[in-house]
Amino acid sequence: MSGYATGIVAILCINLIFAYAIFVTAAAGQLNLGGAGFQAIGAYTAAWLSSNAGQPVIVTIPLAMVTTALIGFLISFPVLRTRGVYMVLATFAFGQFVSGFLLRSPTFGGAIGMVVSDYVGVGLLVAAAIITTGLVFFLMASRLGLAIRSIHDDEPVSTIMGVNVRAVQVTTFTIGGALAGLSGALYAHHFSFVEAQYFNSLLSIYVLLFVLIGGTQTAWGPLVGSLFFTLLPEVLRVGGSWRYVVFGVAIVAMMVLRPQGIVTRELVSRLSPRNWFGSRPAPAARLADGG
Amino acid sequence: MAAEPILALNNVTKRFGGLTVSDQVSFAVPRGARMALIGPNGAGKTTLFNLMSGVYPLDGGEIVLDGQRIDTVPSRRRIAMGLSRSFQNIRLMPHLSVIENVMLGQHAQASGIGDLLTPISWMRGGVWRRLAMERLEAAGISVHPDADVASLPYGVRKKIEVVRALMSKPRLLMLDEPAAGLNPRETAELSAFLKAVAATGVTLLVVEHDMSFVHDLCEHTVVLNFGKLIYEGPTRAVQDDEAVREAYLGSRRVETAGGSHAA
Incomplete structure (x- = not known):
């Protein structure tokens, strides 16, 4: 593989894991606009453990995940007191705080950033992305996933159905934190360098866009969203500077044409091999006789 | 009394x-x-x-x-x-399928961590899904289990809500x-x-x-x-x-x- 292709595959894997981090909370109806903050903590934890404490990758990546999972867990309590646009603002503030802190902290290299000693190849990134995708698909197929999706639709009714809404929401923030930390640690080890400026608010916005435009109803959404957003700018490179314009128009068009995201549950069910033959989930239905 | x-x-x-x-x-x-x-x-x-x-x-x-x-x-x-209930204005989950809505009614029966991590959407022949299908059939609801609830007639949705409430026994x-x-x-x-x-x-x-x-x-x-x-x-x-x-x-x-x- 050429260096260019490898670079794209690497960033695609990191973006995909990152997108799943944001997706897990978004699937339960909570929008996290501080994704870059979580990713930065993962990246810097791994970088510091690798370069300053001389730890191997087998230690740095899990510890980075544990750190961001813990932060996701702790931050969920104040954040879950807010709703809607206020939650978006609260998580955004968290992201800004983290990048501001890293920029001013001499321990983490400040504006100069940090060099990461241990290198991780693209093979491990691909493996991590595949495993993460598999785990998120499993999660969404489970009863916990059903609870997550029902909270997205109707919190009071979920409660009456016996779902511990707060516990599920805290769980999604914790899982999301762990995955964001994983994506950050992989970023640090693959690119061998971290700087606070990379983990800015634009990155948080982009990853949330991957998820919202891909669709939050099924685990296919972030997969399609990250592929679309990572590859489209590359395809558009032939158009020079115009690619930013085309990219922007594509985003607006997506939001207008398919506000619920590219992939919906209904679409997945329609395309499922199970429903290729025999009865299909018809849009209209009749009530059977008797009862 | x-x-x-x-x-x-x-x-x-x-x-x-x-x-x-x-x-x-x-x-x-x-x-x-x-x-x-x-x-x-x-x-x-x-x-x-x-x-x-x-x-x-x-x-x-x-x-x-x-x-x-x-x-x-x-x-x-x-x-x-x-104690289980239905709602005056239908409160089915709009983004869940018929069968998923009904299986949500089983949540209170499935509280252990093992139950929570059972992939019910993959297990076509699993006991949770089979019970939900049986209840739907017993109520005379013959729609496709993967259908979108939002697309169903009012009377059917109303009945699905009753079935969901019944799933908790x-x-x-x-x-x-x-x-x-x-x-x-x-x-x-x-x-x-x-x-x-x-x-x-x-x-x-x-x-x-x-x-x-x-x-x-x-x-x-x-x-x-x-x-x-x-x-x-x-x-x-x-x-x-x-x-x-x-x-x-x-x-x-x-x-x-x-x-x-x-x-």
Whole structure:
């Protein structure tokens, strides 16, 4: 593989894991606009453990995940007191705080950033992305996933159905934190360098866009969203500077044409091999006789 | 009502600001009964359902389910204690399929970590899905299990909500206007279905405006007006009651009861 292709595959894997981090909370109806903050903590934890404490990758990546999972867990309590646009603002503030802190902290290299000693190849990134995708698909197929999706639709009714809404929401923030930390640690080890400026608010916005435009109803959404957003700018490179314009128009068009995201549950069910033959989930239905 | 009732409300009181929406309401639902809760609009019927399922806390009194006080129990635990309900305006999850909505009703039965991490959407032959399918079939719902609930006719969605409520194996099933918006054939089917449900030992408490449905289904009735209990007794005698007639009609003809009684 050429260096260019490898670079794209690497960033695609990191973006995909990152997108799943944001997706897990978004699937339960909570929008996290501080994704870059979580990713930065993962990246810097791994970088510091690798370069300053001389730890191997087998230690740095899990510890980075544990750190961001813990932060996701702790931050969920104040954040879950807010709703809607206020939650978006609260998580955004968290992201800004983290990048501001890293920029001013001499321990983490400040504006100069940090060099990461241990290198991780693209093979491990691909493996991590595949495993993460598999785990998120499993999660969404489970009863916990059903609870997550029902909270997205109707919190009071979920409660009456016996779902511990707060516990599920805290769980999604914790899982999301762990995955964001994983994506950050992989970023640090693959690119061998971290700087606070990379983990800015634009990155948080982009990853949330991957998820919202891909669709939050099924685990296919972030997969399609990250592929679309990572590859489209590359395809558009032939158009020079115009690619930013085309990219922007594509985003607006997506939001207008398919506000619920590219992939919906209904679409997945329609395309499922199970429903290729025999009865299909018809849009209209009749009530059977008797009862 | 000789045996211990399945549900007892003792002086249940709720105020919203200066308005008392439930004023010392006391009544009991006999075990295995099919009871109706009726009253004019704004009488406090849905409020009472919300108090029983824990949407709001009580301002006074107590609610006892099968000998256990439940008004102090968190809302999400009440379904596991045997209390399940439907909603006046259909509250199915719009982004879940038919079968997923029904399987959500099983949540209270599946509390262990192993149950929570069971991939129910992948296990086509799994026990959870099979039970949900059986319940749908028993209720006469023949739609595709993966169909979008939003695309289904009103009557079918209404029925799916009842099936979802039944999945938790309730001892007391509370239905908030189950027949509203149904055509006469659907109403008759629903009545027959609910009688079959009650025959399995489930007690029914039904808020309903359709009096012919109430007469057909429920042998007992309680009537609320302005948050106060004004009648408790057999359904057949409800329209002869002076206070009930006054609450509904003042001095005009009794239209809801078939137009045959003049006040």
